[in-house]
Amino acid sequence: MKVGIVGMPNAGKSSLFNALTRAGAEAANYPFTTIEPNVAVVPVQDERIDALAEMLGSSEIVHDSIDFHDIAGLVRGAHEGEGLGNQFLANIRETDAIVHVVRAHNDDNVIHPEGRVDPLSDIDTIETELIFADLEQAERRHGRVVRAARGGDKVAIAEEAWLRALIEALHAGRPARTVPAPEDAPNAIKELQPLTAKPVLFVANVDEGTDEVPAAILAHAEAHGAKAVAISSRIEAELSELDDEEAQVMRDELGIAESGLQRIVRGAFELLNLNAFFTVGSGVRAQSWHLRRGLTAWHAAGEIHGDIQKGFVRAEVIGWRALLDAGGYAAAREKGTLRVEGRDYVMQDGDVITVKFTP
Numbered sequence: 001m002k003v004g005i006v007g008m009p010n011a012g013k014s015s016l017f018n019a020l021t022r023a024g025a026e027a028a029n030y031p032f033t034t035i036e037p038n039v040a041v042v043p044v045q046d047e048r049i050d051a052l053a054e055m056l057g058s059s060e061i062v063h064d065s066i067d068f069h070d071i072a073g074l075v076r077g078a079h080e081g082e083g084l085g086n087q088f089l090a091n092i093r094e095t096d097a098i099v100h101v102v103r104a105h106n107d108d109n110v111i112h113p114e115g116r117v118d119p120l121s122d123i124d125t126i127e128t129e130l131i132f133a134d135l136e137q138a139e140r141r142h143g144r145v146v147r148a149a150r151g152g153d154k155v156a157i158a159e160e161a162w163l164r165a166l167i168e169a170l171h172a173g174r175p176a177r178t179v180p181a182p183e184d185a186p187n188a189i190k191e192l193q194p195l196t197a198k199p200v201l202f203v204a205n206v207d208e209g210t211d212e213v214p215a216a217i218l219a220h221a222e223a224h225g226a227k228a229v230a231i232s233s234r235i236e237a238e239l240s241e242l243d244d245e246e247a248q249v250m251r252d253e254l255g256i257a258e259s260g261l262q263r264i265v266r267g268a269f270e271l272l273n274l275n276a277f278f279t280v281g282s283g284v285r286a287q288s289w290h291l292r293r294g295l296t297a298w299h300a301a302g303e304i305h306g307d308i309q310k311g312f313v314r315a316e317v318i319g320w321r322a323l324l325d326a327g328g329y330a331a332a333r334e335k336g337t338l339r340v341e342g343r344d345y346v347m348q349d350g351d352v353i354t355v356k357f358t359p
């Protein structure tokens, strides 16, 4: 899963990113260690997979992860070439969701690009720039598609009509998510990847010692079908430099219940309607995965490996708690809690799956 971080200059994006990067660096067993400088791979902590792996004696644990992409801050007028941010927006077109960092702290030592702390105005600035960025892309694409549409190509005609509606909406200041996808041009959204169609997680960068989202930001998020969490980017960056025990002591002193980073990870999961599932066994790798709610055992197989999905025969499924209670697969099979399911079984959060397939 990929997430792009946006926000005003000095909003606290890089502090957050640095904290995320260190969280990722600590996961030494993560298989993809070639990380670009502006991409942080953050493991999704999950006590359920840890408990199962310990009980079964797995050889290693590979946690599911989220890639966070940091880009330069956006200023008002970025689409007209102000600042640096606009050119970097292309880097986050292929993400699944956007994390929008909003300055909500009142530390006078940190300069605000517009000279005052006003979260809603900042949000508006960024949302406007994202809309302009989409508009530019949509117009460019429209210029290309319109010729094919004139030639009578059915898919192009559908895409052209959609692009026209989209351009009109963006001109009126409405995000791309308000324009329904064209049924007859199934790849149109994938071609364009509009930023304002992506789900948004607002991260209120608050003063130290609080973890409540300011009411105005929360209300804005709720009104737009988005989610919001509060963290102090600076504290998270500082905490990430300590070892676990020291960090816990400092968290207790500050009254912060949970790692802000995990709050963001969980927020992203909820935002994208994701469930976790696990593959785990004795002497082999235990791994956690994610899947959109409502998807099936067949989709889960595809996450694990394309060949496993292709050769799907059946799945053995059990809830993580039932497997833990049984003490192992054999006992669970005897108790009847380990079930055989077909490809259309809808995966539940916390399911443990073993896919039987023909190679």
Ligand SMILES: Nc1ncnc2c1ncn2[C@@H]1O[C@H](COP(=O)(O)OP(=O)(O)OP(=O)(O)O)[C@@H](O)[C@H]1O
Binding pocket: 007, 008, 009, 010, 011, 012, 013, 014, 015, 016, 072, 073, 074, 105, 107, 110, 205, 206, 207, 208, 231, 232, 233, 234, 235
């Ligand atoms: N919650 C906070 N309270 C006080 N200071 C903070 C807080 N969060 C971040 N800062 C400080 O704000 C400054 C800017 O933070 P940071 O570099 O993370 O912003 P940025 O969004 O990456 O900016 P840019 O867009 O310019 O890259 C840093 O000095 C950082 O320590």
Ligand SMILES: [Mg+2]
Binding pocket: 013, 014, 015, 071, 072, 073
């Ligand atoms: Mg930065």
